Amino acid sequence: MEQRVSVVTLGVRDLGASRQFYVEGLGWRSAQEHPEVIFFQTGGMVFALYVREKLAEDLGADAASFGRASMALAHNVHSKGEVDALLLRAAAAGAPILKPALEQSWGGCSGYFADPDGFAWEVAWNPTWPLGADGSVTVR
Helix, strand or coil, rough: CCCCCCEEEEEEEEHHHHHHHHHHHHCCCCCCEEEEEEEEEEECCEEEEEEHHHHHHHHHCCCCCCCCHHHEEEEECHHHHHHHHHHHHHCCCCCEEEEEEEEEECCEEEEECCCCCEEEEEEECCCCCCCCCCEEEECC
């Protein structure tokens, strides 16, 4: 298996509310929209929002007991000031701020918000991980 992630899919309770948050609130543009799933092109990978029950069905899992693993998604930004700005935008779109922007021991700055389904998003500026023009990050 090649070392890469092609798609990240979140199972969401209300696709309309999630669409409103990501598209209208955060300013994302969808690449494809269907009644049960929305796809976003995010640099070299795809991010998808899928109706939770349909994702559970696709996995062959019981939708009532289908859960989430402990995880956080991350969005790296080009400058320290962008961390606060993006957290404020997320809050204005209705996101709870899980952790305000703070200086980190690794030399950068980060904070967290939650999307409508409670998925945690870290907003991070890391001065040692440069971002490419397409938003891709390089670990150094």
